[in-house]
Amino acid sequence: MDKNASWIHPQRKNNISLKFFQLHFDLFECYARRMRKNYEEATFESDPSQTFSKIYDTQMSALALELKQMKADTKMGINASQINTWRLKIDKYLHELSAYRNNTL
Numbered sequence: 001m002d003k004n005a006s007w008i009h010p011q012r013k014n015n016i017s018l019k020f021f022q023l024h025f026d027l028f029e030c031y032a033r034r035m036r037k038n039y040e041e042a043t044f045e046s047d048p049s050q051t052f053s054k055i056y057d058t059q060m061s062a063l064a065l066e067l068k069q070m071k072a073d074t075k076m077g078i079n080a081s082q083i084n085t086w087r088l089k090i091d092k093y094l095h096e097l098s099a100y101r102n103n104t105l
Contacts, residue, residue: 016077017077019080019083020083024067026090026094027063027066027090028063031059031060031062033097033101035055035059037099038059073085
């Protein structure tokens, strides 16, 4: 990926916007860790695809709802106070799920 080829509207290119988009990235990471945790704790029956799909669908639905709430609370990245509130919340998630981070990259 070429970081010079990424795009943001010039009027939104500021530290607040960067923090907002970093929240997006980190929230997705939280849910990736949650899925790893759920898969590790799951009991797979004769057809593991059902358990796998259920965990995936549940986590993706929860992510969509939380992402929607974050966007509403932060007014799509305009409300700096709410961005800071969400930063603390997501940092807490990441810390609680640190055992499930992927260190292979």
